[in-house]
Amino acid sequence: MHSVTAIVVAHDGARWLKETLDAVLRQSRPLDRVAGVDNGSRDGSGRLLTEAFGPSSVLSLPRSTGFGEAVHEVVRRLPRASGGQEWLWLLHDDCAPDAHALHALLRAADENPKAAILGPKLRDWLDRRVLLEIGVTVGRSGRRDTGLEPREYDQGQHDGVHGVLDVLSVSTAGMLIRRDVWEELAGLDPRFPLFRDDLDLCWRARVAGHRVLNVTAAVAWHAEAASRRRRRIAVSDDHPRRIDRRNALLVIMANLPFWALVRSVFRNITGSLLRTVLFVLAKQPANALDEIAALGSVLGHPGRLVQARRARKKGRKQGYAAVARLLTPSGATWRRLADMIQRYLAGEGPVDSAGRHHAMDTSSEEEGDELLTDSGLFQRMSSSPGVLLFLLLAGITVAAEWSLFAGGLLGGGALVPVTGGASDLWRLYIENHHSAGLGSDTWAPPYVAVLAALSTIFLGKTWLAVSVLLLGCVPLAGLSAYVATRRMISYTPARVWLAATYALLPVATGVVASGRVGTAVILVLIPVYAALATRVVAGSRRAAWGFGLLLAVGTAFAPLVYVVVAILGGLAAVSFAGVRRGVGLSLGIGLGTPIVLLFPWLAEIVREPRRILLEAGLADPALADPRLGAEALLMLNPGGPGTPPVWVTAGLVAVALGALLLRRHQTIVAIGWGVTLFGVLLAIVVGRLGEWPGVPLAFAATGLLVATALTAHRIAEFRAAGGLRRMGALLIVVVAFATPLAAAGLWILNGAGGPLRGDLPDPVPPLAAAWSPNGERTLLLRPEGGRLAYTILPGRALYIGESDLRSPAAETARVGTAVAGLASGRGGADVQTLAAQGIQFVTVPGPVDTALQRALDSEPALERVSLSPTGGLWRVAGTVTVPPPGSGGETLHRTWLWVQAALVALVLVLASPGARTAEQVEDYGDAPEPTRPSRRRSRNPEEQVPA
């Protein structure tokens, strides 16, 4: 005579619970007693339990209680039944047994008196024919093995001969267990609040000599809500996959006898590492992390393992034989690994065939509703046109810049060979007295700080930061343009066209060829300015702070950008100030922030207005063409190295002129053209003053592109109209895309190099660098165009930004005379003059001019150290001491640096999104982690789950 107590544990399972309770109460073999446990549900599960079982049979426990603990709690309070065999029937809230399930289970128990634990055949809740489990076993690696193919339909193919299967374990969902066995084994181990608790219990039952049976005649439908992440797990904060893996390892290690354990530890460590690598290769970093974290958690808490093993000591070794034959055979692991690799190579990704219950399976294709919710970060990324565009532009860039990855120092044009690290740049920025040149007291320009910060992000590697900024400026500008126009332009092909054309403007290729880091930064920032400006004129205060900060960054690199933005902003203020309140103030914030942040430096610039036209780096007049043709300027071509022929941008201008004919968007097109005309006018002024008009032309191009792209959706209308209009639309598209395609083609064809090269040697010969322990200076001479150009290096190559420092005029003049005298070979005291300034070495890069070499050789105070085709090096005889740097001015500079740092921090805080405006966070869209669950919930209609 049996007495069965059903124990239903609910936790936020109201979706399934109603059906579960109905199924429990409608069993053909009525239950003797029922008990419900509500683990702090918030969705009314407790109420449902109470309605079904009555208030006296329902226990309320805290939210963090695990399944095992809940059952323990019930069993502890459950009075013993009078007479007969007493059974506990454990049920999850998402597990609905068939009406005859209990009947079949008990019959099997009668037929197999040694059976202490019995479980039903589990099928899927949604697709009720799909088999989930007919008992579970486990490999020595801890891998769960159901012995089923994924999505296998139940056609009785696995049913046992007598309706029962001897298995290692059955799920706790629908587990029927003898109460005396439960008490003998101390029930489910509370160490495993979730997952693998069933395996552990059954293993111990097996070791104790009981049989564990899966009764295929009994059926239950299981939603596997927790493992499929259909509900939040309150027991632990970890990902279920990680908990599962950890528990699996723990169960295996706790239950194996000692020698088997040793083997298992080794195989699990290597196996886990291998799997981690495979996951990384398969671009599933989350899985990889879970795998390695689980292993770390098990190995990192040896105490827990020892404790668990002590509790299972009894009969472990003797009973292992009974367990071992039910474990997955060890060859299966290798077969599965081979399978996995094969599938990975076939492009399917490592789908775990039978581990669906808990594992790694985010593979959405198995479930309809999973497909709707999340297609995976990688898939989403790779299908985004923006990312594809970025990758395409990056490919074009690599193809064009192939010659620049030569392994030497990157430099040329406006860029001095990039040496030093982030710490050097920080020191350059904060020190008062610089050793560059003849020593300088000028404060380092603020772009040094920006580059230093970037270098810090790139692990202190300045060359990497500069390379990414400069060489990557084309794809970065494209991405920036694509992302920034998201809110302005809804027609995606137009955005792609805009971003591609913008990224491949003549300005961009010119920037790369002439090494203009300043304009490269501006090029990436202009779309951001445009995007932020639309929000600033809409009155957003936070956007104004961000705009101000980014404008300060841009201004530090190229002050001209501030002039352009200020004029455009002034015009905007005139037009919008009346429309919306607060626009004036926002604009004031945006335009005022750079002035405050860069104040001392800007004051210097204003004193020498020509410097407004210059940008970060060397101001080599040879890089600009003051005789640039008028047609080039109108075609947005700034001239100089690396710029394509004038006709390349003709398509863009033609399409933009065509946009003027559209009557519907005339205001926007007029504004865009206004910006363009203004930019071109400014470019003419700048160009005729002998400087490179890249920045104003970039603005001009932006105006043109935005105006055109905003009207581009009309193309779709034209195409739909058919006939002549359709042909017109096609023509316009061809003309429009001709610009980026031609630019890309010519760029790849001609190469991105120019003055910029990637194979520069260190300008200071290694010997000179090695023999300048105290910063002894090196005089670098190079005959150029009939003149002798020289510079003085502080025993090492110049850092980026050091070329902007000024040395005292009197000393510079004196040294200049001495250098001229030295190069003439007249003898005399020139070398002594140079030595007094701390110059220990004179170097001439190769090929060394013979006259100069003879002059230096004839100087008795100079000893030649080396002469080769790569250059010559002379050493001033005797020791040379570098004059000590000046002093004074520290306090002011220090104070300003602190103030500046505080201001930057303040502006950053004001510009960063706050908690109050959570709806704004979603607008960024690229910060999906916190918002994803909510989106997913909202898109996951509940009615998909049968109530």
Added chain:
Amino acid sequence: MKGLIENRFGLLALVLVALGALYGVAFVSRPAPVPEKAAQQVKVAVESVSMVCPDPGGGRMTAVTPLGGQGTPSGNDGGAATVAPMKGGKPLATLDKVGALWRQNVPVRTRPVTVDGMGAMAAGLEAAQTTQVTSGAQRGLSGVRCVEPGAEAWFIGPGPAAADVTLHLANSDAAPADVAVMIYAGEGPVLSDRGNGLVVKPGEYREVKLRDLAPSPLVMAVQVTTSGGRVAAAIRESLGEGKGVDWLPIAAPPSTRVVVPGIPGLAGQRELYVAAPGERDTVVQVKAVLKDGSYALKNKESVEVPAGSTTTLDLTTGVGGQPGALVLTSDEPIVAGMKMTGTGSMQDVAFTAGAAPIDLGSVVADGGPGKRPGRGGGKQESRLVLSAPFTAATVRIQLLPQHGAPTAPVEVTLPAARSKEIKLTPPPGAGSGFAVHIVPAPGSGPVYGARVLSEETGQGVLLTAQPLALARTWAIVPATVEWPGVVLP
């Protein structure tokens, strides 16, 4: 206005007008092309000169600073030149008078003598040594211009198999010199470890018998280089008794066009030496620049030089006894020199070599003996052989006697592609000698030349030659500019 904007074509027209205006502005404001302005070079007086006379013992030394080279017109103050043995000891002389020749017989075994000039005495300071031996194995007239220490020197002439060749190395600097000697023989470059890594310590003087480095070459070009420090190098050739002796002048470094000046109008053998130290064989075109024009010599139009080797070409019949110069051109850089032999039963040789044009003037310290005969008893004749191989030139020649005022400059016109030989007669007050100062007039083409001393003796003509070298009067000061961009190539 509103109507214009709302018209479909109104806006387009407006924009086109604006673009046209911008085009106009850009077109009009386009600056005229600026012609590339040649950077101006300034010449300044040399302020410090030092040189080494390799072995003046037993002969006469001369030193002079010409007039007109000083930065200040009354530049006699503040400068002095010192003539002193390199190994130290009492200076032979201290010179402080510009334009006056110092000439002194130096005792035997004096070894190298340094001549250092500072300040006003430095500009154009020149020194030379001339030795006359009338009998014995060293019979002959030999002379050499005292050399500035340098990092590289080229010589070309007969090899150790044909003569006793001694390389004199002197280091007058404070730093040791690491010297390497490379010999290009008739069969190709002589690879020898012994020529490398000769370290000449400061103040040290060394004589190296080239026979020890390469015993077999009959002809040779020698390259002396230092990989550290500077060295004053000179080579003395002694062809054997009755065959003559002389110093090899420093030859112009390898170049594709070499002018070998200073062939005197004297009878005797003329043998051209050409070396191609490069990697490729070359054919050298030979042209003579003589009194009556410049032309290729019959049957001696060209000479083939295998890579890395030295070749000779006998030009005795071609040049004959005419004064002149040779212009050699080739595709590969070459070094060239010439051996000139005097007539008589006992011969003497003189050497000349490829030289640089004397754009800023040249000084010959030993212009010739005075009216009083030299120690040998015979009468020495001095002549200048000047050539203007490319374009016409005018030179001013001034003689600087030992005592008394310098003579008034004499202008000599050289038509293009012609040579001229000028016999120098000692000026009044020449005492035992005079110096010569040659300055090309502005606008002249390149001028090359040499001074040749000869002396008739009963046994034959004694002979020595010294190609004119650019005077160390002026230094060209380049325009300089401070520019951090020089760190970029």
